[in-house]
Amino acid sequence: MTATERRQAFRAVLAGPGCVHPASVFDAVSGRIAADLGFETAILGGSVASLAVLGAPDHIVLTLTEFADLIRRITRGGAPPLLVDADHGYGNALSVMRTVEELEAAGVAALTIEDTLLPRPYGPEATALLPLAEGLGKIRAALAARTDPSLVIVARTSALAVTGVEDAVARATAYAQAGADGIFVTGLADPAQLDALRAATGLPILVGSAKAGLGGAATLAQHGARVALQGHATFPAAMQAVHETLKALREGTAPKDLKGLPDAASTKRWQREEHYDAAIRDFLGG
Structure with missing residues (x-):
């Protein structure tokens, strides 16, 4: 498939009634194996990319160039439509534009831009979020930078676990109104949270992490989830x-x-x- 065809295939997943688990991949061969096994989508996590390229933990020390180079190897090798974790977009909104340009050229089907304050600032460790205006500026910049309209731009927020459901819904609503194609959430604790996000945005939901016992793909699909990660076990294996x-x-x-x-x-x-x-x-x- 061409890059555009892979993007259209990913959009079909988001538009469908089910929820799929993407294959966590890290190189050309793992991507091919995922394709051979029939995975509808694949994902390259930021933590996996950092390990694969640097042998380092996920402390935002990987560069955009290194990330894009790894992605190119995976997409040209024949992986399923690839969703990538573009973290904070490697800087401010202008950096986000450059990130989208590079990752689109590298062949991704979809990418997430998150509103977590990254990299870690000086001081005690605590997850913090960007002000909504800044996070919204990044999503708007990402949308403005893409040249292939089939490229999927997903707004990612950690608000469920950091500031609560009300803020998560407010942020997701703003990102949806800006034109994001989906909402990626972490820290899901209750399917009702999915219902609230879906009702407020009308967008497909991608679930990055969730409390144990919430049910499998079929249950998540009923609440608007279309992609649900299962962690990144392949690289440790x-x-x-x-x-x-x-x-x-x-x-x-x-x-x-x-x-x-x-x-x-x-x-x-x-x-x-x-x-x-x-x-x-x-x-x-x-």
Whole structure:
């Protein structure tokens, strides 16, 4: 699919009646595996990107250039329509415009811009939100910067957990009126909160984190959620697999006796060997 087709596919998910769980991906191969498994969408979280590029925790030390470069590798590799966590947009509203330009060019289907005060300011650690006017300016800037109208711009707020439902609804309403395509929330504690956000905005809701026991995708869909994250377990699983493999080799296990390796057919499929073999036949005389 082209970038526009992937964006249209993501919009179809938001417009549909169900709620999907995106695949958490971090490189070209993980994106291809997600596509092979039939995931409707994929997501690159900010914490995952920081780990993949820097081996660092999610303290907003990754640069926009590094983020966009990683995204390009994922989208060109054939991942499902990709939603990315663009954090605070790497600065003020002008920086948000640059962020949208770069990530649109990198092939994302959708991106979130959040109203959390980032990076962490000096002083005691506490999550704080931007003033509504500043958060709204960022969403307006993001919308103004896109050139492909099918690119999905999602306003993200942490207000449910920080300032409460009333403020979350007020912020989501303002972002919706500005033209945001969806609302991404974290800290969901009750499906009634989804109902309030949906009633106030009329927009599809994307759920980043929620209290345990609220129900699965079918339940969330009934309350207006269209995308619900399941965390980012794939990258930690990959780290553990690398550790176990290197540890076994270090301790003397022969390569042929290693556990957990994919079979040859899977490796060939994930690296699209048939495609390259055909190109060699067609263009290299063999």
